[in-house]
Amino acid sequence: MKRYLITITAILLNTALFAQNKAIDPGAVWPDNNGVHIQAHGGGIIKIKNLYYWYGEERRKGLDTNYRYVSCYSSSDLMNWKFLGDVVKMQDPENLGYRWILERPKVYYNKPTKKYVMYFHLDTRNYKYARVGIAVSDKPDGDFTFVKSFRPLEHESRDIGQFIDDDGTAYLVFEDRALGFHIVKLSDDYLSVEKEMSLVKAPLEGGAIVHYNGLYYAIGSALTGWNPNPNKYATSKSLEGPWTAFKDIAPPQTNTYGSQSTMLIKVVGSKSTTVIFMGDQWRPKSQWDSRYLWIPVEIGDGKLWLPEPQPFTINVKTGEFKPANSNH
Ligand code: GAL
Numbered sequence: 001m002k003r004y005l006i007t008i009t010a011i012l013l014n015t016a017l018f019a020q021n022k023a024i025d026p027g028a029v030w031p032d033n034n035g036v037h038i039q040a041h042g043g044g045i046i047k048i049k050n051l052y053y054w055y056g057e058e059r060r061k062g063l064d065t066n067y068r069y070v071s072c073y074s075s076s077d078l079m080n081w082k083f084l085g086d087v088v089k090m091q092d093p094e095n096l097g098y099r100w101i102l103e104r105p106k107v108y109y110n111k112p113t114k115k116y117v118m119y120f121h122l123d124t125r126n127y128k129y130a131r132v133g134i135a136v137s138d139k140p141d142g143d144f145t146f147v148k149s150f151r152p153l154e155h156e157s158r159d160i161g162q163f164i165d166d167d168g169t170a171y172l173v174f175e176d177r178a179l180g181f182h183i184v185k186l187s188d189d190y191l192s193v194e195k196e197m198s199l200v201k202a203p204l205e206g207g208a209i210v211h212y213n214g215l216y217y218a219i220g221s222a223l224t225g226w227n228p229n230p231n232k233y234a235t236s237k238s239l240e241g242p243w244t245a246f247k248d249i250a251p252p253q254t255n256t257y258g259s260q261s262t263m264l265i266k267v268v269g270s271k272s273t274t275v276i277f278m279g280d281q282w283r284p285k286s287q288w289d290s291r292y293l294w295i296p297v298e299i300g301d302g303k304l305w306l307p308e309p310q311p312f313t314i315n316v317k318t319g320e321f322k323p324a325n326s327n328h
Contacts, residue, residue, distance in 0.1 A: 269319020
């Protein structure tokens with residue numbers, strides 16, 4: 001009897017410890033390898049060799065409010081994420097005062113310097129400082145050290161987005177309330193901004209870009225704070241424009257299925273290429289419970305559309321996705 005119980009306990013423990021997510025369930029609690037809801041809000045993903053790294057705002061309950069935290073997770077399949085820890089635990093770096101802001105961290109790997117360079121939105125509580133901050137690390141899983149903050153090409157900068165083109169060139173997208181949506185190229189060491197590719201005169205934030213079949217697709221959200229709105233997209237043959245007019249990416253009455261754009265991930269496989277829309281479903285009063293809305297988009301010939309969210313599996317080797325039954 002005793003041995004039987006031990007065996008059962010061992011099996012249960014094993015299942016709990018190694019529970020695998022068999023699908024991505026948009027809007028659901030998304031357990032990491034410890035069974036804890038992933039904390040990588042307003043995040044960014046990079047792929048290094050065969051591993052994806054997901055960085056984002058760490059907003060779990062009970063954090064020390066004197067610090068701002070950025071988490072890091074790794075995955076080989078985009079469905080199961082291993083928590084690698086908080087790679088940023090930063091104290092107010094520039095006397096920004098009570099409730100200073102660090103949001104939307106994005107990490108780029110710089111080959112020449114072998115440094116991981118993190119960009120983030122750095123601000124005061126009233127969002128008037130409007131700068132980007134940079135922190136660097138020798139390893140993907142930190143720790144990242146604060147380097148500096150600045151206004152890209154002297155413009156105000158709030159939400160930032162990350163785009164790495166197929167040729168490896170790194171770009172930053174940022175929103176400047178006065179002028180619009182900027183797409184800028186980073187310098188060779190990624191520690192500064194080199195030049196503006198486009199200024200899209202549209203009041204959009206949450207910028208995300210993908211390069212698909214020779215066309216650039218840019219997505220942005222309207223400026224409604226934590227509340228979702230109908231996100232829109234435009235296309236261009238070149239990052240320098242001209243961009244088409246912005247069109248809806250989903251039925252406007254759904255407010256992008258209650259989410260806000262953060263990034264577009266392109267999974268290029270042996271059989272297919274899938275582009276995943278990655279959005280945040282913010283819960284401003286309980287941010288630790290904010291959810292992620294990932295949807296494989298319908299894309300091609302200048303059109304981009306988010307079908308209704310449903311659980312799906314993705315095969316990063318073949319690049320194919322398919323609907324799945326909910327794993328929760
Ligand atoms: C959103 C933005 C978030 C956060 C929020 C604060 O518009 O995308 O990252 O800054 O406003 O209200």
